[in-house]
Amino acid sequence: MDKCVLALGFFDGVHLGHGALLRRTRELADALRLPAAALTFDTHPAELVSGQRVALLNTPQERETLMRELYGIDEVLTLHFDRETMAQPWDSFVRDTVCGRFGAVHVVCGEDFRFGAGGRGTPALLQEECARFGVGCDCIAQVCMDGAAVSSTRIRALLENGETAAAVRLLGHPHLLTGTVTTGKKIGRTLGIPTANLVLPDGVLVPKFGVYAANAVFDGQTRRAVVNIGTRPTVNGKNVTVEPWILDFDGDLYGHRLRLELLDFIRPERKFSSLDALKAEILRNAEQVRNM
Numbered sequence: 001m002d003k004c005v006l007a008l009g010f011f012d013g014v015h016l017g018h019g020a021l022l023r024r025t026r027e028l029a030d031a032l033r034l035p036a037a038a039l040t041f042d043t044h045p046a047e048l049v050s051g052q053r054v055a056l057l058n059t060p061q062e063r064e065t066l067m068r069e070l071y072g073i074d075e076v077l078t079l080h081f082d083r084e085t086m087a088q089p090w091d092s093f094v095r096d097t098v099c100g101r102f103g104a105v106h107v108v109c110g111e112d113f114r115f116g117a118g119g120r121g122t123p124a125l126l127q128e129e130c131a132r133f134g135v136g137c138d139c140i141a142q143v144c145m146d147g148a149a150v151s152s153t154r155i156r157a158l159l160e161n162g163e164t165a166a167a168v169r170l171l172g173h174p175h176l177l178t179g180t181v182t183t184g185k186k187i188g189r190t191l192g193i194p195t196a197n198l199v200l201p202d203g204v205l206v207p208k209f210g211v212y213a214a215n216a217v218f219d220g221q222t223r224r225a226v227v228n229i230g231t232r233p234t235v236n237g238k239n240v241t242v243e244p245w246i247l248d249f250d251g252d253l254y255g256h257r258l259r260l261e262l263l264d265f266i267r268p269e270r271k272f273s274s275l276d277a278l279k280a281e282i283l284r285n286a287e288q289v290r291n292m
Contacts, residue, residue, distance in 0.1 A: 062176045
């Protein structure tokens with residue numbers, strides 16, 4: 001890019017804390033009549049830095065969609081995080097990457113932002129180095145809710161515990177799961193409950209197994225859905241699948257891109273004594289979703 005106002009961070013989940021940073025980026029970009037951009041990474045830095053595998057809240061594509069839709073970010077710049085990136089000195093990151101490669105004339109970061117080899121770069125050093133190049137720098141305070149900072153780590157824990165509504169409050173939007181509809185065993189169709197089948201992308205967090213209230217977004221439509229996430233123990237399933245039953249919809253979605261917006265957790269997944277018992281419970285869950 002020639003010139004931009006640039007937000008710096010990983011932005012996993014694009015939660016309310018990120019939102020404060022991205023809103024400031026949009027405001028500055030409007031004032032300077034420049035594009036608002038955000039710089040993120042394709043993989044979580046912790047995976048290389050500490051060898052710790054981090055289940056992500058979003059795919060890079062979902063992250064970009066949320067930043068564009070919710071905060072008006074014009075360009076989402078994704079940097080490949082490899083050993084060369086990990087070893088880059090903090091001042092080189094500012095000079096060569098932020099100012100040089102991406103043309104930032106003003107940058108925005110969070111107060112916990114760390115960058116460069118060994119995580120030695122801090123917001124204070126970022127401000128000093130930016131000033132050397134005549135680049136502005138805003139540092140945004142953490143957003144707190146219910147007495148604690150809003151963070152991706154906190155949201156992951158809530159989703160893993162089935163506390164979806166609480167996670168949605170911290171995100172400021174429904175939790176997204178997206179994928180292409182694939183062919184399943186069609187057991188739901190024989191019960192009069194035709195479900196779509198999604199396979200979660202590799203590396204994305206699997207929420208607590210169970211049934212969820214959700215919106216299903218596809219082909220310009222938004223409809224309510226009952227979503228099962230898990231292994232389908234009643235039919236002796238083994239692989240983790242995401243199966244939405246889109247309410248009041250009759251159509252073929254095979255091969256279509258489907259976006260699920262998880263709103264609330266209804267119940268844990270469990271094994272039923274028969275398919276009839278399973279059907280009765282799903283119908284009851286559908287009424288719960290309709291009445292929300």
